[in-house]
Every structure is written in C-alpha cells, then in structure tokens.
Amino acid sequence: MLADRPLFEDLYRAYLGRIYAYVRAQVSSSADAEDITAQVFMNAYQAYARFEARNTTPAAWLFRIARNATLDHFRAHGRRERLRRTIEHQPMAEVDPSGMAEERILYRALLERVGQLPERQRDAISLRHSGLSFEEVGMLMKCSEDAAKMLYHRAVKGLREAVEKEGG
Amino acid sequence: MSDSEDLELQALQRQLDDAFETTRPRPGFEDELWTRIQAHRPASTRLRDAWMGLIQGIREAPAVPMGAVAVLLVVVLGVSVVTLSGVHIGGGSGTTASLSSGDQQQFGPEAGRNGPPGAFGRLPSPVLNPVPDKATQPTMAVPSSAYAGPVTLTWTGKLDLKVTSAPVFRYSEPSTNAADQFGASLGAILRFRPTGYLGAYETTDFSVLVRGSVQSPAREPSFILVPIRALAPIDAAGGPTDVAVVFLAQHSLAPTWQYTAEPTPSGDQTQVLLQRQFAVAGYGYAHLVDGSGERYGVEVDLRGNTPTQATGPLPLSLDTASYPIITADEAVRSALASSPPVAASPAPSVALTTAELVYALVVAGDHSFYEPAILFSGSFTVDGKTYVKRVLVPAVDPSQRSS
Numbered sequence: 001m002l003a004d005r006p007l008f009e010d011l012y013r014a015y016l017g018r019i020y021a022y023v024r025a026q027v028s029s030s031a032d033a034e035d036i037t038a039q040v041f042m043n044a045y046q047a048y049a050r051f052e053a054r055n056t057t058p059a060a061w062l063f064r065i066a067r068n069a070t071l072d073h074f075r076a077h078g079r080r081e082r083l084r085r086t087i088e089h090q091p092m093a094e095v096d097p098s099g100m101a102e103e104r105i106l107y108r109a110l111l112e113r114v115g116q117l118p119e120r121q122r123d124a125i126s127l128r129h130s131g132l133s134f135e136e137v138g139m140l141m142k143c144s145e146d147a148a149k150m151l152y153h154r155a156v157k158g159l160r161e162a163v164e165k166e167g168g
Numbered sequence: 169m170s171d172s173e174d175l176e177l178q179a180l181q182r183q184l185d186d187a188f189e190t191t192r193p194r195p196g197f198e199d200e201l202w203t204r205i206q207a208h209r210p211a212s213t214r215l216r217d218a219w220m221g222l223i224q225g226i227r228e229a230p231a232v233p234m235g236a237v238a239v240l241l242v243v244v245l246g247v248s249v250v251t252l253s254g255v256h257i258g259g260g261s262g263t264t265a266s267l268s269s270g271d272q273q274q275f276g277p278e279a280g281r282n283g284p285p286g287a288f289g290r291l292p293s294p295v296l297n298p299v300p301d302k303a304t305q306p307t308m309a310v311p312s313s314a315y316a317g318p319v320t321l322t323w324t325g326k327l328d329l330k331v332t333s334a335p336v337f338r339y340s341e342p343s344t345n346a347a348d349q350f351g352a353s354l355g356a357i358l359r360f361r362p363t364g365y366l367g368a369y370e371t372t373d374f375s376v377l378v379r380g381s382v383q384s385p386a387r388e389p390s391f392i393l394v395p396i397r398a399l400a401p402i403d404a405a406g407g408p409t410d411v412a413v414v415f416l417a418q419h420s421l422a423p424t425w426q427y428t429a430e431p432t433p434s435g436d437q438t439q440v441l442l443q444r445q446f447a448v449a450g451y452g453y454a455h456l457v458d459g460s461g462e463r464y465g466v467e468v469d470l471r472g473n474t475p476t477q478a479t480g481p482l483p484l485s486l487d488t489a490s491y492p493i494i495t496a497d498e499a500v501r502s503a504l505a506s507s508p509p510v511a512a513s514p515a516p517s518v519a520l521t522t523a524e525l526v527y528a529l530v531v532a533g534d535h536s537f538y539e540p541a542i543l544f545s546g547s548f549t550v551d552g553k554t555y556v557k558r559v560l561v562p563a564v565d566p567s568q569r570s571s
Contacts, residue, residue, distance in 0.1 A: 009202070012202065012205070013198070016201070017192045018188075020192060020193045020197075021188045021189070021192065022188075024191050025188070030193075030194070034193060034194075034197060037193065037201070038201050038204065041201060041205060045205050108187075110183055110187045111187050111191060125184065129181075129184045129185055129188040130188055156180060156184075157177065159184075160176060160177060163180070
C-alpha cells in the first residue's frame with residue numbers, strides 16, 4: 001500500500017544529510033560526495049515504487065543504495081584516478097567558499113582517517129555512525145549482527161591506532 | 169582492555185558521532201537536488217503524488233459535506249491535470265518563473281497577473297546611464313556615438329501620442345530555485361553557483377550561466393548559453409535570423425514576446441538581435457531600450473550557420489498594471505528641460521528630430537519594472553564627427569512616480 005510508507009520527499013529530507021556524510025567518509029572530495037549522493041537519491045526515487053516497508057527499514061534501504069553507488073563509483077573510476085582528479089581539483093575546491101566551510105569543520109581529519117581504513121572496516125564505521133543499528137549494518141554487509149559488532153570494534157581500534165600513529 | 173583504553177575508544181566513538189553528524193552538504197544542495205529529482209518525475213508519479221497529497225489533506229481536514237469533497241476532488245484533479253500537461257492558465261498564477269517550453273506565442277510578454285490601474289503604487293523613474301565627467305567634452309561619446317554632454321536642445325520633430333495610459337510590467341526577482349528550474353528545462357544540471365550568478369549549468373553540449381537583475385546599467389535576469397563543443401550547423405532557409413530562431417526553439421528559448429529581428433553581419437560572423445517589444449493598446453508595439461537607449465532582447469551569435477553563443481532575458485512571469493501617461497506636449501517640454509541652458513559657447517546645439525514610445529527597465533529590489541518612456545533622438549556634428557543625442561523622458565504621469 002502506498003499509504004504504508006512515507007512520502008519520498010519526507011524520506012529525502014530526513015536522510016539526505018546522513019547519506020551525504022556516509023558517502024563523504026568514503027570519498028576524497030565533497031564534489032564526488034555530492035555526485036554520488038545525487039545518484040543515490042535519483043536511483044532511490046526511481047526504485048521507490050518497489051520499496052517494501054515490511055521487509056526493511058527506509059534507512060537500511062537507502063544506505064544499501066548508497067553503498068552500492070559508492071562501490072560503483074570506485075569500480076568505475078579506480079582509486080588512482082580519483083586521487084589524480086582530487087589533486088587536480090584541489091585549487092578549485094579551495095576557492096569554493098562552501099568547500100572551504102566544509103573543510104574547516106572540526107572532524108574533517110577524522111573522517112579522512114576513516115576513509116583510509118580497509119574497505120569493510122570503513123564501511124562498518126560509516127554505517128554505524130550514520131545511525132544504523134548493528135542488525136542493519138550486518139544486513140547490509142551480509143554478515144550477522146555479532147559479526148558486524150566485531151568488525152566495527154576492530155575498525156574503531158584500528159582507527160585509534162592510526163590516530164595515535166599520526167600524532168592525532 | 170584497560171579502563172583507560174576503554175575510555176579512549178568511547179571518546180573516539182563520540183568524536184565519530186559528531187563527525188558524521190556535522191558533515192553535511194553545502195547550503196542549497198538539498199533544494200538543488202530536489203529540483204533535479206522533480207525534473208525527472210514521470211507524469212504518472214506526479215499525478216499519484218498529487219492524489220496522495222489530496223487524500224492526506226482530506227483525512228486531516230475537519231468533517232465537511234461529501235458533496236463539497238466531491239467538488240473539491242473534481243477541481244483539484246482538474247488543476248493537477250492541467251498543471252501536469254504543461255498548459256499554463258494565464259493570470260492568477262503566483263509563480264515567478266514562466267519556464268514551460270510549451271508557452272504559447274502571445275501578444276505581449278509572458279502572462280502574469282493583471283492588476284487594476286496604478287496597482288504597483290508610485291514608480292521609480294527610468295534613466296539613461298549616468299555619464300562620466302569627461303563626457304562634457306564633445307569628443308566623449310557613449311557606445312554608438314551617443315552624446316551625453318551639455319547641449320542646447322530644440323525640437324523639430326512630430327510626436328503623436330494618442331494614448332493616455334500604458335501598461336507597466338513588473339517581475340519578481342527570481343530565486344536560485346527558479347534559475348534551477350530554468351536550467352532543468354534546458355536539460356542542464358547545476359554545476360556550481362559563481363559569485364554574482366544564480367547558477368552555472370551544463371549539458372553535454374553547452375554551458376548556461378544564469379544571473380539575476382543588475383542595478384546599473386539596469387539589466388533584467390538573464391542567461392548566457394555557450395556551446396561546450398562545436399554545434400552542428402543549422403539548416404534554415406531564411407538566413408541568419410531563421411537560424412537564430414531555430415536554434416533558440418531547439419532549446420525552448422524562442423521568445424514568447426513580440427520582437428523585430430536585426431541581423432548584423434561581420435565577416436563570416438553574424439549577430440542576430442531579436443529586439444523585444446511590449447504591446448500598448450492604441451499605440452502598437454514599443455521597443456525595449458537599455459541604459460544607452462539602444463534596443464535589445466535576445467542575441468544569438470553565429471559563425472556561418474553555426475551558433476556560437478546566445479544571451480537573453482530569463483523567461484519570467486510579468487504582472488501588469490495600467491498607468492496614466494503624459495501628453496506629447498508635456499513629453500517635449502520635459503525633453504527640452506533636461507538639458508538646461510548652457511552659458512559657455514562651445515555647447516553644441518542639437519535638434520531632436522525623432523521620438524518614440526519605448527520601454528525601459530527600472531531595477532528596484534525584489535520587484536523591478538518595465539516602464540513606458542519617450543525616447544527623443546537627434547544627431548549633430550562636431551569637428552566632422554557625428555553624434556547622437558538621446559533624451560529619455562519617463563512617460564508615467566509624475567503624480568504616479570516616486571522619483
């Protein structure tokens with residue numbers, strides 16, 4: 001029933017920021033994060049007619065699309081290409097006031113370190129801190145809830161070690 | 169794990185919570201993306217959403233007679249179908265942008281609200297561009313050899329103004345959202361918002377820049393379209409003007425207002441200017457002029473039959489209100505009084521020989537106006553060089569003007 005689920009716009013307004021933050025933790029530039037976030041919601045909009053609220057939560061459904069879009073992004077461009085483009089676009093990003101504002105936020109460096117973790121650890125942290133339960137994280141990462149917890153805690157420890165190592 | 173390690177991990181987790189909660193897209197991204205999503209909505213989905221919104225609204229509303237609900241359903245669904253089909257109902261629309269490619273050619277500008285006479289209150293007056301001090305020398309001229317220094321004016325022409333009122337047109341300053349809708353109507357995606365512009369958009373073929381009104385020299389919200397790669401030549405039988413019009417039509421940018429076409433060839437390039445006109449009942453069409461008194465509108469630059477650039481006003485909905493205008497005699501007196509007697513002998517004497525009703529833009533914040541004015545012109549020669557002297561007299565009756 002259409003009435004069983006929220007209007008797509010409500011979903012969009014509620015989750016845009018969280019999806020963006022999740023994607024931003026995976027990629028190296030805010031421009032890429034915007035592109036991928038846009039793709040996520042375009043795809044979600046196209047697929048919303050098939051969304052079944054009784055099978056999954058809207059959050060898990062959207063993050064699954066976001067996760068797939070991010071993986072597609074890496075597959076399509078390759079990390080090396082992304083790095084090259086990021087470096088090339090650096091001067092542009094610096095003159096963009098909104099980009100500067102984002103770069104100034106207190107936790108940018110921390111998210112960059114998250115982005116350098118192994119893929120599954122990075123994913124576990126990003127999904128968990130985007131507000132998903134361990135059950136949902138496990139569902140998305142195709143593992144049990146306990147395995148998701150273990151993966152997450154290992155990732156946080158790895159992150160702490162990385163922070164300490166870099167003097168952060 | 170030691171207690172201190174545990175505490176460190178907890179602190180890191182709190183930092184991660186904060187990091188994810190404070191990482192958000194730049195301001196404006198949310199609305200931009202929503203606009204793009206809306207642009208991709210199939211008509212069936214829009215109708216379904218309208219239906220669901222209606223049902224929800226009825227559920228939330230207090231009990232009303234079922235007959236009234238039935239009437240409401242018919243009316244709202246009727247409006248939904250009309251809206252979704254792209255048909256615009258003239259007058260009464262509260263939207264500022266008239267962006268449908270299906271806009272029909274009409275007598276005058278884009279349809280907006282028709283207000284009662286004087287509905288916009290007292291109006292600011294249009295002026296020609298201020299001229300720098302050095303313009304007091306006859307050798308200083310603004311573009312097209314127009315002259316703006318002190319002169320002694322006489323009137324030798326004939327001005328026949330039979331109308332006693334003329335419409336004033338008003339538009340609301342477009343928002344970034346309206347600019348995004350315009351970009352979407354071209355199939356272009358927002359790339360960024362350069363300083364001073366409402367947005368920069370791109371398709372695979374061209375870039376579009378959209379900006380709002382410019383105070384001085386006065387210019388309405390406008391677009392500039394530049395191909396990213398060489399476009400294919402356009403095959404049109406009627407020469408450069410037809411090529412320009414076909415190109416504009418291909419991008420849903422063909423003017424919905426009346427115009428006269430003026431192609432200006434230069435080598436293998438041609439500038440085609442579609443000069444905008446406003447309809448005045450009892451008079452005919454009056455050209456829009458810029459701060460120099462030059463006619464303007466949409467401009468398309470061509471190299472051969474290939475468009476290289478197009479620029480013009482953003483299609484906006486215009487509200488209309490009729491205002492009383494001055495008589496021909498009053499216009500002439502105002503024109504002659506605009507250049508006070510000059511004691512110094514070098515001031516050239518100029519005979520104004522032509523006058524026409526025109527429209528001039530007055531940018532005035534959230535709302536700006538296209539106002540009727542009388543443009544007087546006369547040419548004169550100094551040191552073998554010919555100049556044009558133009559005088560713009562506001563046509564709206566002084567009792568209806570604020571300046």
